[in-house]
Amino acid sequence: MTQDKKTLYAHNDSLHGRFEQQTAHWPQRIALSYRNQHLTYQQLNEKANASAEQLRSAGICPGDLVALMLPRGLDQVIQLLAILKAGAGYVPIDPNYPVERVEWMLESSNPICLLTQPDICDRLWETGLPESLSKRVLWVDTHESLSITRTIADSERSALPSLNNTDTGNPLTLAYIIFTSGSTGKPKGVAVGHHQVISLLDAVIPKLRCDHTDVWTLFHSLAFDFSVWEIWGALTTGGRLCIVPQDIAWSPDSFSTLLREEQVTILNQTPSAFYALTQTESRIGAQGSPALALRNVIFGGEALNMHQIKRWWTCYSPGQPRLINMYGITETTVHVTWIELTPDMAETDGSPIGEAIPGLDVYLLDNTLSHVADGEPGEMYVGGQQLALGYLGRPDLTASRFIANPFQPGERLYRSGDLAIRREGQLFYVGRADRQLKVRGFRIEPAEVEAAIETHPAIQRCAILPQPSNNAQTADGLIAFLIAKPNMSALPDALTLRHYLTAQLPVHCLPSTFLYLETLPLTVNGKLDQSALLQHWRSQQHQNSHQRRLDLLHARLTVTTQSSHTKNREGDCLYE
Known part of the structure; x- marks a missing residue:
């Protein structure tokens, strides 16, 4: 599925450059909010510039990788922006991850340093930081600034080979590494440049008609690439980015209240999170609460169940807000396709994902890289300007997933592993071609x-x-x-x-x-018999359900018998 590339803009800038343009236009507009804390564009830019200068003074050079492990708050975005301004790429690590996963991400990305806070490290490493890590830590204090106690020596430097340009103004410079599940049993790092994110923004922002009046939420972890879209969608259009506290993100009722108080207009959600919000809106809407200020709700991260979406339209009229489903992959920079949902799609079989956004091509191919007929399932191969640079330190995996485009010489295709069908020009998601799963929005x-x-x-x-x-x-x-x-x-x-x-x-x-x-159990071909395993699970479910009913009946009989014995002791008859 090909989109006209004449609609695309020239890419000659960086993400922090785009942010600085908005700072020049709207210096006194609020850029960032967290609870009762706020920063204007000028304040955010000044703080990020100060931290970027500290990073450079500490020895951070263009082309370096800097790991970022901070709790939700203003300092997350300040330091992320500072890393990019210093010419480095950031490696987001969720501080809620278990220590073994954190250590693997640090080992495989080999960042020049880790920006974090002492309480996070104390919780993860109760016996103290590993020696190899203690030499790389730069502390972030509670005032959103860096506490530099040492510098990075040349002997400690570990350049990232063959992935990024050392020119900080070059849009091909690496922006971030985000880890996704790996088929070898370990997460793999996906390297994405400024150019890829800017291509995404230039393709989608005009379709959403976003501007400086919009309020976005940063709902997701920085380690989930949905956050890339949330952060830069807001900060490159002059909008306000409202960071959602973790306790509020986990509570649909509290989140609904935040959406109203902050007058959020652009909301990005996994379907699972949105279904929970829909339940809250259905309840409080019936109690006469004011309507949300939302203009656009963008879905991503997992397949959409259209039957669940019908409940939303009992609360809000179609188009108010617009509901937009976007299929995407970390390796293709967040979003690949777009479709605006309407009530007539509610009975649609499958998850509608629409058509490729400008600058991308989506091909449905069989295992010989031949096109499949309309209505037939095929694996989605994605080509265009948003393809990631590759997998960090995995040239073999990069070569097997990012292949030569047989339809556009000199270009690449990313093999998604996802199956889809095309009906009347629109794509519908079918499922994974390999074993990788989507559970509640997570790969x-x-x-x-x-x-x-x-x-x-x-x-x-x-x-x-x-x-x-x-x-x-x-x-x-x-x-x-x-x-x-x-x-x-x-x-x-x-x-x-x-x-x-x-x-x-x-x-x-x-x-x-x-x-x-x-x-x-195995099939006759010697492969794992998944059907037999699921049948065993269903059998266990049935037995457990039957046992629970017997236990409940036994409990009721016991209570009745005990009650009867008590009455008999008091002189009452069991039977009348």
């Missing part, structure tokens, strides 16, 4: 979860499958099928395993169900 590689579980001393083998849901395109959770090591006298229960895994995996990767088996 999860089962191999990563399996590898973590198999490190437990009692577990020999593990197979992870998605828990079936009413929406065939997404999963309600993960099921772990386990084979114990021989001669184990006691097997760890679900609570014990979850506690063990929290040191290695983020919460969204933890299985919801654990089932022990004697062996893992």
Whole structure:
């Protein structure tokens, strides 16, 4: 599916350059809000400039990578902007990640330094920072400034080869590394440049008609690439970016209140988060609460269930706000396709994802790289200006996923692993071509979860499958099928395993169900028989449900008998 590239702008600037242009236009407009704290564009720019100068004084050079692990707040965005102004790229690490995942991300990205706070490190490393890391830490104090106690020596420098240009004004300079689940059982870092993000902004912002009057939320973790769109969508158009506190993000009721108080106009949500918000809006709308100020709601991160969206239209008229579904991948810089949803799509089979945004091509191909017919499923291959630079330190994986474009000589295609069909010119998402899963908006590689579980001393083998849901395109959770090591006298229960895994995996990767088996069933071809595993799970669900009904009946009979015995002791008759 090809879009006309004549509509695209020339790319001769950087993300921080775009922000500085808005600062010149709107120096006294509020750029950033968090709870009761606010920064104007001029204040944000001055603070970021001061931190960028401190970074340069500490030895940070153009082309370096700087890891950023800070809690939600103004300092997250200040330091992110400072890193880019210093000519470096940022590696966002969620401070809520388990320590083993944090250490892997630091080891594989090999940043020149880590910007963080002492309380985060004290919580992650109770016995103290590892020696290899302590030499790289630059502390961020509570006043959104850097506390530099040392400089980066030339002997410590670790340049990032073949991925970025050292010219800070060059739009091809690396902007960030964001990690996604990896098929080897470890996350892989995706390298994205300024050029790719600017291409996204130039393609989509005009379609949304965003300007300096808009209020955006930063709802998502910096480690999730949806945040890239949220931050720069606001700060390159003169809008205000409202950082959502973590406790409010977890509470649909509190988030609904924030949306009203801050008069948010541009909201970006995974469908799962939006369904929860819809339930709140349905309830408080019936109580006469004022309508939200939203103009645009943009969905991303997982397949959309149109039947769930129908509930929103019972609260708000179609188009007020506009609901826009955007399919995207980290490797293609957040968003790839666009479609504005209308009520007549509510009965649509599949998840409508529309058409490619300007500057991108989406091809549906079979395993021979031939086009599939309309109505037939094919794997989505994406080409165009938003393709990531590649995988950090993984030239083999980069070569296998970013391939030569057979339809545009000299260009690349990214093999998404996602299946779609085309009907009447519109794309509909079908599912993953490989084993990678989407669970509540998060991309999860089962191999990563399996590898973590198999490190437990009692577990020999593990197979992870998605828990079936009413929406065939997404999963309600993960099921772990386990084979114990021989001669184990006691097997760890679900609570014990979850506690063990929290040191290695983020919460969204933890299985919801654990089932022990004697062996893992195989097909006649020697492959894992997933159908047999799911049948076993359904059987267990049925048995558990039946047992719960028996237990409930037994409890009621016990209460009745005890009550009757008490009455008999008081001289009352059991029967009349």
